[in-house]
Amino acid sequence: PHLERTDCLGRQETHGSLKQVQKLLSAHETSYLQSLRNLKKKINLLQSNVGKPAIKPINSTCTKLDAPINGRKLGKSHSVGHEVHFLCDPGYELVGSESRICQESLTWSGQQPTCRDINACASSPCLNGGTCTDEVNQFSCFCAKGWAGATCQSPVPTHCCGCCCPTATTGPLVRPSRCTVTQGTTHCTCEPGYTISGRDSNTCTDIDECELFHNGQAGRLCLHACVNTPGGYRCSCPIGYDVTRDGRSCKDIDECATRRNNCTNEQMCINTYGGFQCVRVDCPKVPNAAYVKTSPIWRGESSWGGISPKSPCLFHSMSSRKRRMKMETCLEFTGQTHVWFSFSYGLYI
Structure with a gap:
């Protein structure tokens, strides 16, 4: 066969090529080791984060607010x-x-x-140089010398006798004022719940809180009806309701539980909102059977372990093969919440 001659590389050229390959391998090895170090750092960081407990919020509510003064x-x-x-x-x-x-x-x-x-002196009620002093629910005037009255509207008389001095009218809604005179200045005040009556400094009239605060910023005093009283007020409820402990709201009276009803022994008392109903229990008429009404309005634990029905009817039925006695309520009405009770006992033949 014909062979071609190929010239081999010299020793020096071969040595140079091997050096280049060695440098390339060293560079790859360095890059590979750096990548391994970075990967190891990331794995360690993930492990440390997984081991830490989840951070819970310290507080999930707002700070407590205080009620304003007064x-x-x-x-x-x-x-x-x-x-x-x-x-x-x-x-x-x-x-x-x-x-x-x-x-x-x-x-x-x-x-x-x-x-x-509330500044009662904003309208400058004191006349003739009088000085107004704001008080709770009222004001008082310190009059200049020679003037008197609730708003300093009257000149001070030089002499006063028993026959001509004005007298204060008294009653549950009218009280005499308490006045003091210091160096010719008259200062009159009223009891809590009363205010000076118009321009007459001798009498105090009751403050109608129900009317005063009916549409005020503080809202209505009572949720149903407000009744003005001498020096104050009270809340009232419609028939069939009582005032709750807070004195403002109303709650229904259970006339059946409190025996505040006129239902007879033949009737069942049903409590309703604001009242009650007396319902008569009539047992059904079934052919070849008989219902016998037992004592009505009977509460408590029955021999069957449940709450005994009200006004139950005792049912008797006869057949040729068996006898069965069944007790069941015979009351059904609409518009009210009711529960059916059924208890069975007897001997089957």
Whole structure:
């Protein structure tokens, strides 16, 4: 065969090629080791994060809000999204936000309100140089020398005798004022719940809180009806309801449970909102059977372990093969919540 001659590389050229390959392998080895070190760092970081417990929020509620001085706060929850409301006592007006909401930032919306005394002197009621002093639900005038009266409207008489001095009218809604004279200045005040009657400083009339605060910023005093009383007020409820412990709300009276009803022994008492109903129980008439009414209005634990029915009917039925006695309520009515009771006992032949 024909062979071609190929010249081999010289020793020096071969040595140079091997050096280039060695450098290339060293560079790859360095890059590979650096990648392994980076991967190891990331694995260690992940392991340390997995081992740590989850960070829980320290607090998920807003700070507690206080009721303003001479006022009240309605609402106890401080969680996110909840709202609180503020009211002022009689004789004070609310300044600021009437309600505040706990926001997701755990801060309250609006500004903390205050209760400011209603300034009765804003209209300058004192005449003839008198000085007005604001008080709770009323005002008083310090009159200049020579003047007297609730608003300093009357000149002071030089002499006064028993036959001509005015006398104060008294009654449950009218009380005499308490006046003091110091260096010719008359200062008259009233008992709590009363105010000076017009321009007559000798009498005090009752303050009708029901009318005064019916549409005020503080809201209605009573949820149903407000009754004015001498020096105060009270809340009343419609027939069939009692006033709750807070003195403002109404709750239904259970005439059946408290025996405040006129139902007879043949009737069942059903409590309703604001009253009650007396329902007569009539046993059904079934052919070839008989119902016998037992004692009505019977409560308590029965021999079957349940609550015994009211006005039950005892049912007797006969057949050629068996006898069965069954007790069941025979009351059914609409518009009211009711429960059916059924108890069976007897001997089967």
